[in-house]
Amino acid sequence: MKFRDKLKRLPGSWYFLLIIIIVYFLFSIFNKKIYLDSLDFFGQIIYKIIPIFILVFALMSLSNYFITPKFVMRHLSEKGFRKWFYVIVGGILSTGPIYMWYPLLADLRGKGLNYGLIACFLYNRAIKIPLLPLAILYFSWQYVLVLCFVMIFMSVVQGIFLNKLMEVNK
Amino acid sequence: MYKNIKMGVENKFVMRRAIVGAARGLWKSFPMIIGTVLLTSLISTLISKEFYTAVFSKNIFLDSVVGGLVGSISAGNPITSYIFGGEMLGQGVGLIAVTAFLVAWVTVGIIQLPAESAILGKKFALLRNFTAFVLAIVVAIVTVLILGVIM
Numbered sequence: 001m002k003f004r005d006k007l008k009r010l011p012g013s014w015y016f017l018l019i020i021i022i023v024y025f026l027f028s029i030f031n032k033k034i035y036l037d038s039l040d041f042f043g044q045i046i047y048k049i050i051p052i053f054i055l056v057f058a059l060m061s062l063s064n065y066f067i068t069p070k071f072v073m074r075h076l077s078e079k080g081f082r083k084w085f086y087v088i089v090g091g092i093l094s095t096g097p098i099y100m101w102y103p104l105l106a107d108l109r110g111k112g113l114n115y116g117l118i119a120c121f122l123y124n125r126a127i128k129i130p131l132l133p134l135a136i137l138y139f140s141w142q143y144v145l146v147l148c149f150v151m152i153f154m155s156v157v158q159g160i161f162l163n164k165l166m167e168v169n170k
Numbered sequence: 171m172y173k174n175i176k177m178g179v180e181n182k183f184v185m186r187r188a189i190v191g192a193a194r195g196l197w198k199s200f201p202m203i204i205g206t207v208l209l210t211s212l213i214s215t216l217i218s219k220e221f222y223t224a225v226f227s228k229n230i231f232l233d234s235v236v237g238g239l240v241g242s243i244s245a246g247n248p249i250t251s252y253i254f255g256g257e258m259l260g261q262g263v264g265l266i267a268v269t270a271f272l273v274a275w276v277t278v279g280i281i282q283l284p285a286e287s288a289i290l291g292k293k294f295a296l297l298r299n300f301t302a303f304v305l306a307i308v309v310a311i312v313t314v315l316i317l318g319v320i321m
Contacts, residue, residue, distance in 0.1 A: 017201035020208045027212075034215055041211035045253065049207075056249070057192055064188035098282055102289040109290070118290065119298050123305075126276035131248055138256030143317060147269065150313045154305045158298075165297050 052134045059130035063095050084159070087117045088152055091124025098125060116163035123155035199247040206250045210257045217261075226267050234307040237267035241274030242303055251275040265317075269310035277302040 027035040094101060105118050127148055135144045226233045244251070255268045255275075278299050279286065286295040 011198070011201075013199075013201040013205070017205040017208075020205045020212075023212065024208065034212075037215045038208070038211040041214055042208055045207050045211065045257070049253065053196070057196060060192035060195060061185075061189045064191045065185055098279060102285060106289050115294055118294075119301075122298065123277055123302065126248070126273070128248055131252070134249060134252050138252050138259070142321060143265075143313070146316050146320070147273075147309070147313050150309050150316070151273065154309050154312075158301050158305055161301060162294075162297060165301075166294065 048137070049134065052137050055133045056130050059133075060095075063093065063130055083117060084120065084156060087121045087159075088124050088155060091121040091155070092127045092129065094121075094125055098122070101125075114163055115166045116159035116161075119162045120155045120159035123158055124152065127151060199249060202247060203249055203253070207253060210254055214257060214261060226263050228264060230266055230311060231307070233264050233267035234270040234310045237263075237270035237310065238274040238278075238303055238306040241271040241306065242278040243280055244271075244275050248272075248276050266310045266314045269313050270306050273309045274303060274306035277306060 024035060024038070027038070101122075105113070105121065109115070109118060132144055139147075226236065241251070251272050255272045258271070259265065259268050280299070283295055283299060286298075
């Protein structure tokens with residue numbers, strides 16, 4: 001494979017990193033003080049987050065091991081109020097990129113899952129248990145706990161609200 | 171006994187796949203995380219705290235709207251938002267603005283909007299993202315108010 005083809009296949013995030021490195025390189029030539037201060041700041045942040053990343057890695061491995069789309073789908077098919085509970089838990093425990101879940105949710109929509117429950121599931125995906133240690137490092141455990149509770153509550157509010165809006169728009 | 175050995179081998183395989191998946195997930199976000207930390211460090215060095223205090227006026231509603239808007243147009247791994255949000259807090263930005271930013275980052279998906287519209291319907295996708303933006307502001311205000319009471 002040619003070098004140019006290899007470059008084309010590189011994800012956009014690597015280009016982002018490359019651009020930032022070039023900016024740093026330019027600062028190292030034209031303004032050494034800003035370059036050195038920024039590098040010092042960078043070192044401090046990395047030093048702070050590396051131990052947390054080890055924990056994040058362990059939690060991500062565990063959630064990959066126990067939680068599969070099949071496992072979540074099975075519980076989303078519950079009936080009544082229990083459905084909301086399982087949708088919340090399913091959203092929190094679901095892993096992988098969000099777009100991976102769209103076809104599965106569309107399939108469940110066809111099987112009777114209403115729009116409100118889908119919105120509730122997607123909202124709760126924002127709460128990532130494996131990433132909570134990093135959030136706690138920056139914002140304290142009390143903050144993270146309150147934020148999670150408020151978000152779970154609001155996910156249900158959004159679900160109910162969306163159901164009404166979709167009915168009106170029918 | 172043969173069944174137990176077979177199950178053990180299968181579990182080992184699933185575990186290895188889970189670990190490789192986690193490593194792959196972190197590796198995928200590696201350039202974005204390192205790039206964001208480098209960018210945050212540069213911005214923190216270049217921009218004074220006075221700038222942040224000028225942009226965020228200490229008005230609860232306005233700050234949360236600005237935080238929510240910035241979070242809505244940003245995309246990427248939530249890890250990046252925690253690092254960036256945490257450093258914003260260190261620069262003197264208020265907790266309400268940072269919370270709106272964090273919540274909008276993970277609940278509003280402007281980048282995924284075309285895919286969401288195509289698969290789940292345009293009306294649903296637009297309404298979901300709009301209500302998620304409004305709720306990011308509400309969540310930020312309610313969270314900080316509750317924290318003010320309990321702490």
